[in-house]
Amino acid sequence: MASKITPRSEDYSRWYLDIIREAQLAENAPVRGCMVIKPYGYTLWEAVQAGLDRRFKETGHVNAYFPLLIPKSFLEKEKEHVEGFAPELAVVTIGGGEQLTEPLVVRPTSETIIGYMYSQWVQSYRDLPILINQWANVVRWEMRTRPFLRTLEFLWQEGHTAHATAEEAVAETVQMLNVYADFAINDAAIPVIKGVKSAREKFAGAVDSYTIEAMMGNGWALQSGTSHFLGQNFAKAFDIKFLDQNNDTQYAWTTSWGLSTRMVGAVIMAHGDDQGLRLPPVMAPIQVVIVPIYKKEEERAAVMAQAREVEAHLRAAGVRVQLDAREELTPGFKFNDWELRGVPVRIEIGPKDVANHAVVLARRDSSRAIEAAGGPPAKQFGVPVDGVAAAVKALLVEVQASLLAQATTFRDANTRTGIRSYDEFRQVLDTEGGFLRVHWAGSSEDEDRIKADTKATIRCYPLEAAEGEGICFYTGKKTERIAIFARAY
């Protein structure tokens, strides 16, 4: 039977688009570069929201909402910011049929409008810190788009905080980077690398940008979340001032941090295989699907009765379970369909299982091939119905850990070290790809040249770099600085 999914080895980009279509995550909208997020895809986004929002609240943040439309002049108050975002702004010039006296931009990000509001809210050091997050949509008029990875409009959260001291703001920036990494690793099962952006790659208007970088299934990098230390740049542009304990006027120190629907793309590309999605159980909209199997009518009744019994056990245990009772489809079709949609665990119940009051458990993160190669058994037979909830919950934990382990093994196997020359760098990039972890003492101009030659960019300077001093592959200078180069989305 011909697959609906282009194999990754044949065309990774088509594979990605096939998965999104066949798993019913999203569709292109009538407007170029915009997408409709369908219920199954949106539920994944809701899992991102739930995982992050809980962590934001645990770290003392509250949610609020700022408006979509921003006076154009606001963007122009911070020089780097406007230079960075001007090319991709959508601007409203007509409202209610009248030409507007001042054009309004559709927010590409909200530092400016929020900075303006904070300037009104902050008078005293006692008003600080302000720790606010908003869940919102933003618009950036990108030339080339891809579902979830880069769309004209996207959903995200953006945190904006203001602090009395630089130290506190830096600590906040790092804390939120750690929150993102914790979410990525423990919820999305993606082993991200925490690091600092190079001057070329940092956020327009930031002093420092921190990032979590993930490796996709083709070895490319995906910037999956960023946390920015903005220094006093926006405080000065928007006049966020306060009186300290000594009655001296001080500018506040601000941060911003964001993570978007791009994370859904990261989950697809970090875990998916040629059969389709593989979703981490923590995020999966459906954790367990039950597929009933029967031939005769009397078998159907018994099988369905046991299927409902199992469904009830699992639901009572807090498992997100769905019984696939569609009568017009064969079990084989359903197996493929749910594998395509990435459901972590499948339960099969047929007449043989009814006879034993048992079920068959199948896990999405394994397969006959993986099992043959020493991996976990793809199917467990004869799991008693009485213990099914405990068995399934244990299996979900195992699958979650297994996906993280597989992604980590893949990332490490595709991280190249020991590169000593630019020639070697180019050769390794072309033949093997992946992350190139190198000593780096080059300038921003050097970085530009490498990008022009190879399309690889500095993804980050990793925070945890224990290599010690070495020789920069490009300049030949001695340095302790480590950079990770890769091609990126």
Add this chain to the structure above:
RNA sequence: CGGGGCGUAGCGCAGGUGGUAGCGCGCAUGGUUUGGGACCAUGAGGUCGAAGGUUCGAAUCCUUUCGCCCCGACCA
């Protein structure tokens, strides 16, 4: 914005020397099936992207226009 391609049924496509539209999948109904993507039969579904022109007659030829996709430049 530069280069290329494409707009015909829900989706994917064929038709193109002008004569009033077809295939696959999907969909509906009935029957037989169902432990790895079932099969048969019957049926529904189309202002051929839009506008103008040529013609007795245009999906087809001409002109204009709109949109989308891919590659590049650009970018979270």
